[in-house]
Amino acid sequence: MSSMKDYALKYNKLGFSVIPINPRNKMPLIDFANKTMSADEIENFWNIYPNANIAVRTTNFFVIDIDKHGPTNGFESLKKWDGLKLIEPTLQAKTASGGKHLFYFKREDVQISQMIGFLPGVDIKAHPNNYVLVAPSATDKGQYEWDLEKSKEGLTMVTPSKKLIEAIKKQYALTNGHSYDGRDGLRALKARTFKKNKSQTTELFETIAVGFGDEGGRNDKLASFVGGLLYRAVDDELVLQLAQIANNNSVSPLPQQEVERTVASMIKKDRR
Numbered sequence: 001m002s003s004m005k006d007y008a009l010k011y012n013k014l015g016f017s018v019i020p021i022n023p024r025n026k027m028p029l030i031d032f033a034n035k036t037m038s039a040d041e042i043e044n045f046w047n048i049y050p051n052a053n054i055a056v057r058t059t060n061f062f063v064i065d066i067d068k069h070g071p072t073n074g075f076e077s078l079k080k081w082d083g084l085k086l087i088e089p090t091l092q093a094k095t096a097s098g099g100k101h102l103f104y105f106k107r108e109d110v111q112i113s114q115m116i117g118f119l120p121g122v123d124i125k126a127h128p129n130n131y132v133l134v135a136p137s138a139t140d141k142g143q144y145e146w147d148l149e150k151s152k153e154g155l156t157m158v159t160p161s162k163k164l165i166e167a168i169k170k171q172y173a174l175t176n177g178h179s180y181d182g183r184d185g186l187r188a189l190k191a192r193t194f195k196k197n198k199s200q201t202t203e204l205f206e207t208i209a210v211g212f213g214d215e216g217g218r219n220d221k222l223a224s225f226v227g228g229l230l231y232r233a234v235d236d237e238l239v240l241q242l243a244q245i246a247n248n249n250s251v252s253p254l255p256q257q258e259v260e261r262t263v264a265s266m267i268k269k270d271r272r
Contacts (some may be wrong), residue, residue, distance in 0.1 A: 005046030007136060008054050012039055019131050020045055021053035023139065027255060031077055032057065033129045053137035060105060060127035061157060067099040074099065081119060083167035091157040092150045093135060096142040101132055105159040112165050115172045116249045124168060127252050196199025204228050208242060211250030218254055219262065222247070226266040236267050238244075 005247055006016050017036040020029040029052055030037075030045070036057075039046070046052060055177035060085060064087075066074035091103040106126070125132055135144045146155055204225065212221040225246060227238045240263045247253045 002055060003046070004041065004050060004136070005050060007048055007201070008042045008175075009039060011054060011056055011134065012042055013036065016043055016134075017057040017059050019055040020049060020135065021055045021056060021131075021133060023051060023053045023137070025255065026133065026139065028055070028131070029242050032131070033252070044108075053133055053139075055130060055131040055137070056130065057083060057135045058130045059128050061103055062106055062124060063132050064102040065099065065123040065125050065132070066102070066105070067095070067097065067121050067123075069121065072121040073120065077119040077121050081171065083164065086161060086164040086167055087152075088158060088160065088164075088182045089152040090160075091155055092147040093132075094145045094147050095256060096133070096144055098146070100143070100234075103157045104164075105164060107158055107159060107162065110162055110165050112168065114251070117167065117175060118168060119173045119175060124172070127251050129135070131185070199223050200228060201232070207227065207247045209249060212250070212254070213250060213252075217251065220257075222254065222259065222262050226263055230266060238269065239263060 008020070012018050016030075017035075019032045029049065030093065048165055057244075066078060068074060078087075087102070093101040093103070095101060112124065112126050114127040114130060118124050133139075133144050135146050137144045148155070152158060207221070208227050211224070212218040223245065226243055227237055229242060234242070240260065243259055243263050244256070247259050
């Protein structure tokens with residue numbers, strides 16, 4: 001029977017950038033931003049931590065991440081989407097929570113960026129330093145598995161049509177309440193903003209959308225964000241909700257307990 005180390009080495013040999021993941025909280029066990037583990041590093045790591053889960057960075061591919069959270073059902077959202085007919089068979093995986101991951105190669109002639117909330121219950125994972133867990137990783141909710149029945153024959157990842165990418169961008173713009181001008185998601189929205197005089201309030205709005213960044217400085221950015229909300233007399237409970245949304249939109253989110261602890265500390269300090 002193959003071990004987690006064996007699987008990690010197989011993914012590495014196939015060209016994926018492998019990340020070891022804590023099976024208890026889905027957080028990376030190494031500093032992975034802009035780095036790719038070598039086969040020797042994978043061998044050494046899994047020799048020490050044989051039960052670590054496996055994730056792969058979305059470097060030259062992106063993932064349509066379909067999930068179900070309470071009343072929000074990403075499968076139902078996709079069924080109602082006009083662009084559904086543009087989704088062609090590709091490599092697919094079943095997630096531990098009953099969702100689905102659709103893997104597509106990134107196109108060279110049109111960009112696609114991270115789009116959290118492209119549809120209710122559906123995200124686009126595309127940042128080079130984002131990642132998705134892969135089989136046979138497991139959490140307390142279940143196990144990740146490659147969908148042999150629904151995937152393209154031979155578990156083949158395909159390059160999507162340009163029409164699909166454009167349809168995703170257009171829908172993301174509509175979902176988030178701004179007009180689509182053919183440019184690339186949040187990146188273009190941020191670029192347009194720079195042409196105007198930016199205020200601290202503008203930066204708070206942008207942080208909700210793009211999160212606290214990668215590894216370095218996330219705690220400082222979180223504290224600054226919370227301080228900005230409290231200064232503007234935002235309700236305590238809403239401060240926590242907005243901080244959680246921003247954290248979830250981060251490339252590398254902070255642990256939930258750390259966000260709650262920081263927010264509570266900032267609120268306590270603000271009330272002195």
